[in-house]
Every structure is written in C-alpha cells, then in structure tokens.
Amino acid sequence: MQYSSILPEVIKVADEASTRVLHIYQSDFKVSYKEDESPITAADIASHEVIVKGLRNISQNIPILSEEGAQAPWEERQRWRRFWLVDPIDGTKEFTQRTGEFTVNIALIEDGEPVLGVVTAPALKEAFWGIKGEGAHKRDRTGREHRIRVAELPDTIRVVASKNHMNDETRDFIRALGPHKTLQAGSSLKFCRIAEGHADLYPRMGPTSEWDTAAAHAVLLAAGGSVNALDGTALRYGKEDVLNPYFIAAGNWYIPRP
Incomplete structure (x- = not known):
C-alpha cells in the first residue's frame, strides 16, 4: 500500500x-x-x-x-x-x-x-x-x-507529563532523571510536542489503551522518535489485550534500558 x-x-x-x-x-x-x-x-x-x-x-x-x-x-x-x-x-x-x-x-x-x-x-x-x-x-x-523533527540531545531534558494522570511512579521516574524541566500537555499532544521538538521525553506509568497512543505514536516515529515499553521493546499494536504496557516516548537521543 x-x-x-x-x-x-x-x-x-x-x-x-x-x-x-x-x-x-x-x-x-x-x-x-x-x-x-x-x-x-x-x-x-x-x-x-x-x-x-x-x-x-x-x-x-x-x-x-x-x-x-x-x-x-x-x-x-x-x-x-x-x-x-x-x-x-x-x-x-x-x-x-x-x-x-x-x-x-x-x-x-x-x-x-x-x-x-x-x-x-x-x-x-x-x-x-x-x-x-x-x-x-x-x-x-x-x-x-x-x-x-524531534530535537537533538538536550542540555536540560524537557519532560512532558499528563495533567490528569500523574502518579507516584511517574514522579519517581522524572525525579531520577536529574535536572529537567516539566511541561504539561493533554491527550496525545504529549507525543506531538516531542515530535515537533518542543519536548524531549514522555514517561507514562499508568494505563492507556492502544487507540490512545497509535496515531501520535506514528507521528513521533515519522519525526525520528521512539516509543518503548519499560523493557526496551517497541510498543506494539493488535494484541489480544488492548491495554498498553507502561512506556516511554522520546526523541532520537534516548536509549531505552531493559
């Protein structure tokens, strides 16, 4: 096609x-x-x-x-x-x-x-x-x-987070990053802000479904970024269970660690 x-x-x-x-x-x-x-x-x-x-x-x-x-x-x-x-x-x-x-x-x-x-x-x-x-x-x-296009490796990581779904696991992950700037955005716009170079990282340590992420995931991939589960594997679609695992969306500088 x-x-x-x-x-x-x-x-x-x-x-x-x-x-x-x-x-x-x-x-x-x-x-x-x-x-x-x-x-x-x-x-x-x-x-x-x-x-x-x-x-x-x-x-x-x-x-x-x-x-x-x-x-x-x-x-x-x-x-x-x-x-x-x-x-x-x-x-x-x-x-x-x-x-x-x-x-x-x-x-x-x-x-x-x-x-x-x-x-x-x-x-x-x-x-x-x-x-x-x-x-x-x-x-x-x-x-x-x-x-x-996604931004290159930033001096200070700009982390975009959910306004309505922040939790302790996400806060702990963000704190472990060291110096950073936190931005907020709603819905799938978080992926898009990374895709256009206005943010660098979006950790999601909470429930999402495949339809919540797929379209913006495609945009981010096309812009040079990645979306990976916490074990380092790429987020996949068409599973029996439509719930996504926890994931990290990022620019091309980020190397996921299993």
Whole structure:
C-alpha cells in the first residue's frame, strides 16, 4: 500500500470529524459515563461516525477498531495484518474541562506497527501527521504546513507529563532523571510536542489503551522518535489485550534500558 496516496484523504476525514467535534464543544453539551466511569459525550459518538464512514470510503477491505465502536472478538482481530485504529476523541476529560487539549486520532497499523497517523487538535486548530519512512508534518493554526523533527540531545531534558494522570511512579521516574524541566500537555499532544521538538521525553506509568497512543505514536516515529515499553521493546499494536504496557516516548537521543 502506498501510504502517501491515501494520507490526504485520511487528513480530510480527521478534519471533518474535528469540525463536528468543535461544533459540539462550543455548545452546551452533556456528559455521560461508561461502565468503567470514563466520560463520553455526543462529540465522541459524532467523531466516531464521521471517521468510520470516511475510512470505509477510503477502503472497504481494511477493518476498523475504534474506542467507540463495537469491538471485534480476538478470534477475528488476530487475523488482521492491517487495520485502522481510531480514538474519536482522546482526552475527553480535557474536552469536558474545556482546556482545548483534546485530539482526534486515526492510525493505520500494519504487522503491529503504526505506519501512518493523523492527529488533529480541533480547539487549538493544529494538526499533525506522519508516515513511516517519509517524515512528519504539522499544520499550525494559520493553516501553514511544515515538516517537523524531534530535537537533538538536550542540555536540560524537557519532560512532558499528563495533567490528569500523574502518579507516584511517574514522579519517581522524572525525579531520577536529574535536572529537567516539566511541561504539561493533554491527550496525545504529549507525543506531538516531542515530535515537533518542543519536548524531549514522555514517561507514562499508568494505563492507556492502544487507540490512545497509535496515531501520535506514528507521528513521533515519522519525526525520528521512539516509543518503548519499560523493557526496551517497541510498543506494539493488535494484541489480544488492548491495554498498553507502561512506556516511554522520546526523541532520537534516548536509549531505552531493559
């Protein structure tokens, strides 16, 4: 598959979903809760519907795994060599708190690896995308597009952390780094800040699901970075359990230690 040939269509789908999401974000929306007590809004559902329809128009043959869709059983999913992995809104808490730091996320997974990813931040009017081996780009709030790349080895490590999911394990890891600067960002934007060279390291010592990370992981890989589990292995997708292990996202200077 020529990823570059479908990328413009995937960006268009993400932009269409972002428009729907932003319309709801600017309204008096209601918040409901799933069985696991995570929040969900009409924006999550609207984004899911737009994305699924758009991706099926791109290809009828590539299956779709979305946080807000019916989950295919493992017996079926384990045969998927290639599939779309979607989080209609990553950072629903940021959405409900109206911080603006939520994202729409679409990734293409091939043999367990995120090979194409598109991340949009509707309220911030930013978008990021990347293709394996072909580089990553950002579209800023003025509409200008430019290539992005991770930063070189920093003098002082800029650690980006979650606003809503900081815990003792993460704090201990950050303290062990020595001199550093701590930045905060919501949702999958943490990966994107590393990809564009504005941060250097994102340790996640807490639960995430595959759809939370895949699209921004693809962007970061395309920008020259890495995402590894704590044992040093690359984060993989398409597992029976959709929960990710703890991981560290970083620029190209970071060498994971098993």
